[in-house]
Amino acid sequence: MKTIQLFVVACGVLAAYLMTLTQGEIERTDYYDQQREAVIRMAAMMDAIKAERLERGLAINSEIDPLETGLIGLPWPDLSEPSITTTSGFLPAKQLSVNPNFAALMVRYFHDLNLQANDTVHVYFSSSFPALNLAILAAIETMELNAVVASSIGASSYGANAPTFTWIDMEHHLLSLELLSTSSQWVSLGGENDRLEEETDETFKETLRTHIHTLGYTFIDETDFAQNVETRYRSFRMQGGRAQAFINVGGALVATGRHGRSYPSGVTHRYSVRVGAQSGLIDYYFRDDIPVIHLLNISNLARRYAMQTDVRAPFIHGVGSMYVNTTYPIIYTVMAFIWTGSVLGSETVLRYIRKPIQKRGETS
Amino acid sequence: MGETIVLGVILAIIFYELTDVSPGGLVVPGVFAYYLYDPRRLVLTLCVALIAWLLVRAFSQVVILYGKRLFAVHVMTAFLLGGLFALGVHLFDLRWLDVPLIGTLIAGILAHETSRQGVFKTLAALMIVTLLTGMVVLWL
Numbered sequence: 001m002k003t004i005q006l007f008v009v010a011c012g013v014l015a016a017y018l019m020t021l022t023q024g025e026i027e028r029t030d031y032y033d034q035q036r037e038a039v040i041r042m043a044a045m046m047d048a049i050k051a052e053r054l055e056r057g058l059a060i061n062s063e064i065d066p067l068e069t070g071l072i073g074l075p076w077p078d079l080s081e082p083s084i085t086t087t088s089g090f091l092p093a094k095q096l097s098v099n100p101n102f103a104a105l106m107v108r109y110f111h112d113l114n115l116q117a118n119d120t121v122h123v124y125f126s127s128s129f130p131a132l133n134l135a136i137l138a139a140i141e142t143m144e145l146n147a148v149v150a151s152s153i154g155a156s157s158y159g160a161n162a163p164t165f166t167w168i169d170m171e172h173h174l175l176s177l178e179l180l181s182t183s184s185q186w187v188s189l190g191g192e193n194d195r196l197e198e199e200t201d202e203t204f205k206e207t208l209r210t211h212i213h214t215l216g217y218t219f220i221d222e223t224d225f226a227q228n229v230e231t232r233y234r235s236f237r238m239q240g241g242r243a244q245a246f247i248n249v250g251g252a253l254v255a256t257g258r259h260g261r262s263y264p265s266g267v268t269h270r271y272s273v274r275v276g277a278q279s280g281l282i283d284y285y286f287r288d289d290i291p292v293i294h295l296l297n298i299s300n301l302a303r304r305y306a307m308q309t310d311v312r313a314p315f316i317h318g319v320g321s322m323y324v325n326t327t328y329p330i331i332y333t334v335m336a337f338i339w340t341g342s343v344l345g346s347e348t349v350l351r352y353i354r355k356p357i358q359k360r361g362e363t364s
Numbered sequence: 365m366g367e368t369i370v371l372g373v374i375l376a377i378i379f380y381e382l383t384d385v386s387p388g389g390l391v392v393p394g395v396f397a398y399y400l401y402d403p404r405r406l407v408l409t410l411c412v413a414l415i416a417w418l419l420v421r422a423f424s425q426v427v428i429l430y431g432k433r434l435f436a437v438h439v440m441t442a443f444l445l446g447g448l449f450a451l452g453v454h455l456f457d458l459r460w461l462d463v464p465l466i467g468t469l470i471a472g473i474l475a476h477e478t479s480r481q482g483v484f485k486t487l488a489a490l491m492i493v494t495l496l497t498g499m500v501v502l503w504l
Contacts, residue, residue, distance in 0.1 A: 006488035
């Protein structure tokens with residue numbers, strides 16, 4: 001096969017691809033109004049959290065939180081002080097996560113899974129992406145889903161990692177303002193072994209446990225990791241029955257497991273896994289054929305849905321491909337296949353025709 | 365993602381059977397098709413693959429490299445280049461270049477295929493199968 005032939009074919013296929021992309025018919029999703037409502041809910045919750053954060057005297061650093069949302073936490077802490085920071089967070093991902101359009105994306109995901117009002121979803125929040133937690137809650141409440149939620153308060157850096165204003169403080173505040181009606185059923189410390197074992201200050205951890213009880217949450221403290229995950233899974237099922245979907249935000253080990261396997265970000269309908277001692281909740285749901293929405297690789301998600309990536313410009317509501325369905329014309333795809341097949345296929349046919357002639361020549 | 369890669373593998377093998385030209389490996393076109401929405405990642409991965417190919421080509425002037433050993437060196441070189449690029453972006457705070465490489469092995473596989481059949485053939489074949497896969501995926 002000559003290189004020039006390949007280039008001619010490639011140019012034709014590229015032209016067909018560009019024609020397909022440019023001639024797609026774009027129309028709003030059938031659930032556009034729900035998406036807008038979810039975004040407005042999320043924006044209202046974000047405003048309330050910002051006000052509360054300032055009220056508590058926690059300054060907002062505009063260097064790391066350019067839009068001053070109050071939902072981006074602290075950098076990696078000074079090791080001399082007790083902390084709920086569990087791992088190193090990726091700041092650009094946190095800055096992208098404060099986009100209220102993520103609530104619209106969640107509505108899209110729920111519709112992709114054919115979820116209807118009163119369907120049950122099980123949700124696990126680490127505190128690494130508080131804005132995404134809000135996006136999910138906003139979408140859940142907009143679509144009137146029945147959610148069973150568990151949270152852990154350990155967070156990666158730039159997440160909800162201020163010990164005086166944790167994710168459950170935010171959630172509790174929103175509940176008190178009646179901006180939210182869905183609440184976490186169980187709360188754990190998160191981090192290593194889900195017991196914040198990387199933090200050695202027992203007095204500090206006791207203060208956290210007391211704080212969880214004071215806010216009225218049920219505290220989970222299992223010493224054995226596998227037992228912890230299984231208990232959590234059973235609790236989810238006992239509380240809400242079989243779920244139509246499991247939603248996980250962040251990389252808490254209870255959800256992702258300790259086997260080091262990573263899952264695709266977004267909706268995954270099926271995944272072949274074997275549940276073992278190192279498994280997290282995600283494995284259990286996949287085993288039971290329940291789809292999983294996993295939110296971790298945020299930069300990739302933002303690009304995939306053509307969301308704003310300039311984190312210094314205010315996020316405009318309604319921007320992103322999750323608001324639209326695009327129908328592409330098939331004609332150019334068919335033409336591209338015919339073009340490729342005719343140019344490259346004819347070369348192959350000629351090659352096969354020539355071969356017997358050469359063989360005859362050799363034997364004569 | 366899985367569906368796109370499987371479709372890419374099917375089209376890649378048909379393409380290979382028809383032309384005897386590898387579209388950068390069996391898996392690569394499917395993975396590229398999945399990331400067509402993010403051209404910066406595609407360009408970065410292509411650049412890393414091509415630089416890895418050039419470096420290994422220079423290296424092979426002084427060391428005998430062939431077969432699995434050559435493949436391993438391509439993969440390792442591309443992996444190291446990807447790591448160095450990420451480190452450079454972080455150290456010099458080049459936000460506009462803050463794009464992750466596609467996969468861990470993809471650039472290395474592409475570099476290896478390039479070394480086998482030449483850069484232009486590989487790129488043209490990769491482009492054909494990637495775009496054909498991408499167009500079909502728009503319909504899925």
